[in-house]
Amino acid sequence: MEGTSVSLICSAAAPCPSLPPTLTWTPTLSDSVEDSQETPNQVITSILNFTASHVHHGEKISCTASYKRQAGKSDKSSKTYLTVTVLYSPKNTSVSVSPSSSVVEGSSVSLTCSSNANPAVGRYNWYRVNGEQVTTVGARRMLSVQVPADDSYFYCEASNDHGTENSSVIQLDGMYPPKNTSVSVSPSSSVVEGSSVTLTCSSNANPAVKSYNWYRVNGEQVAPVKSTRVLTVQVSPDNTQFYCEARNDHGLQKSAVFQLVVEGSSLTLTCSSNANPAVKTYNWYRVNESKMVPMESRSQSLVLQDISESGLFCCEAQNSYGKEMASIFVYLHHCPSTPTVIFRVYRYIRLSRGLKSVDDTYATLEISNVTSTYEVIQRKEHGSRGAQRETSGSDM
Template sequence: MLSPEERRDMIEVERFILIGCLLQASPPKPKLTEEKVEVMEGTSVSLSCSAAAPCPKLPPNLTWTPRLNDSVDQLQENENKTKSVSSVLTFTASHLHHGQKITCRALYKLQQGDNQKTSNTSLTLRVLYSPKNTSVSISPSGSVLEGSSVTLTCSSNANPPVQHYTWYKVNGTEINTVGTGQILTFNVTESSGSEQYYCEAQNEHGKENSTTVQLEVDYPPKNTSVFISPSGSVLEGSSVTLTCSSNANPPVQHYTWYKVNGTEINTVGTGQHLTFNVTESSGSEQYYCEAQNEHGKENSPTVQLEVDYMPRISDSGSCNRTAVEISCSCESRGNPSPSMEWRVSGQRVTNSTDRVISEEQLGNTGLRSSLTIRHTQRDTPTLLCLSTNTLGSSSLRLLVPSPQQHPGKRAHISRL
């Protein structure tokens, strides 16, 4: 027994058989195996289309749109003795086929004139597949100011839709899970700019990772410091270069140099490098730099130069005389710290009962030496104070007052 639908189709075919070869009748629609197809990506799909052939000598031509692959066509006889043409299209399902409309079209040529008639039937493919084209978008786009909020959004193409998102942070070789859900929001820090992020999208058929993204984080200068070249001690009169270094994004746009001398602070230059010739006084001064970009500024700690110079004897040296002794003092400064010796009438003085030498260190670079000599009223010796370090020496000749004079004073300073 034929169903009502099959009986109706047969009547339509018989009607077309009776008049189709002679008259311009409307051909019946081709038949597809199903109206909708649901398949898994990667599996083979076969679609079958058949159309009535009332005139075996002029069978219909079947075509597929889109043409996914080659098809196999054949003319066959049905159980009711009618003829039909069938076409089988076989292809491998891809996620690109999901939601695609596939149409089988039958083209009939009629004997009466050159007229043609077409009819078609379509179906929509439903392809199941794991996540594809997973990617991360950043909002706001571009650079982000340290301390502000940023949102990462994971997007992925999948059927059924993605059911689970996981976020990961990459820091060097270390990978940590930092969140779940399609959206990840957090406040950025300076270190966020050196980290990378990616998301994992998963449904019941599989999962896929996005490529990593890296944030561009803006922040004011940090860790500002000064480097001295050459390092270590610097010889008086030679050139020294101070370099200011700072971590900032965008990079530092302006450097300013300052010199501190006691409570006095003066601007001494601009630019990342400061070059000058050092003097003895440079060793008692301190320097620092200020680094600035559009987001703020920061000062470095102060640095102090170590300046090497040969001994310098102070012109404050003098001698005093009493009835029984002569007392003289002499001060010298140098770097490395100098040594001092006394010479009386050309002979080096060593500590003894009659000649006593005492010394007092004045900071890291100074030395004060005192000499006490027991004498008779007739003695008026010639005294020389000699100061030496690895860079050279300096001397000061002191006049000893005669018994009738007031406390003595220096005669002259000479450098050896």
């Protein structure tokens, strides 16, 4: 048993007291070796003392007796062997991942728990770590898991009759294409016509976004502008529209279109949805400190007169089979000469199952002011997750 004190004794005949044999241990295992000679019995003895460790298990130890003979005669030797058996609890417990720990989200990987023990490991347990929570997820040597988008942490436990040992925690790093791609503007106030604003493209991706590209939208024409994360543009009265595209090795995503609009214009938000049966009710909300505050309008359109502050507006379309939501964020810029409104359209917020439709289910927001009409459709295939399609009309 590991930790036990062990003494190995090696004896050899010593028929010639004047030339006793030399006893040698291989390997020595420790510095504690005791030699003694028993003259009456003509025997020489050597004792090797050590503390048993798992590293000694299976070790082949030899004791060699070397005899020196009289001049003219060659020396002789005799050797004996012993294989050490040590019982010990699991050691060097570890986790291997196949394929590697960095894989595309949604794919499956196999985790294998390995440990050195005698007797062999009798029980394996798997645990998942989420913050301070530890959950048991399996009780076999191999565990198959689906890699999520967020980081996941696992470790295994190996046990036999002599003890238990845990592996170190391993991280499964889910790789995914850009998500939540959006545009922010700086400065966010006091912008006058002809001055410059800075547009910044942001996106969540793993590995990190490899390239950013900007595009200018003019009617139905879309032209590349620059390959950079930050774009500086001049504020002009022509309602020029921009959007950015984020890309890594696993895919790309485009932001919503970003447009400058004159402050004080009346914006008309129109909510549209394709459903069967047709949409029964429309509801409008304004988000205030993360709370959905209902608005008075219950019609398909919402008119915003003389906008004086920024805000996130949401429309909800509902029939007897479910509901779906779309949203838009209106940014307001104050300036003494030519006030402007800056707005950005966000992806719709999915609250429940999509509306039942013969074809597809989607919600739209149509935004109108005195100089232009702008429509954004966020589209998601019914019954599938993650599949989105963006379509823009009117000024696009």
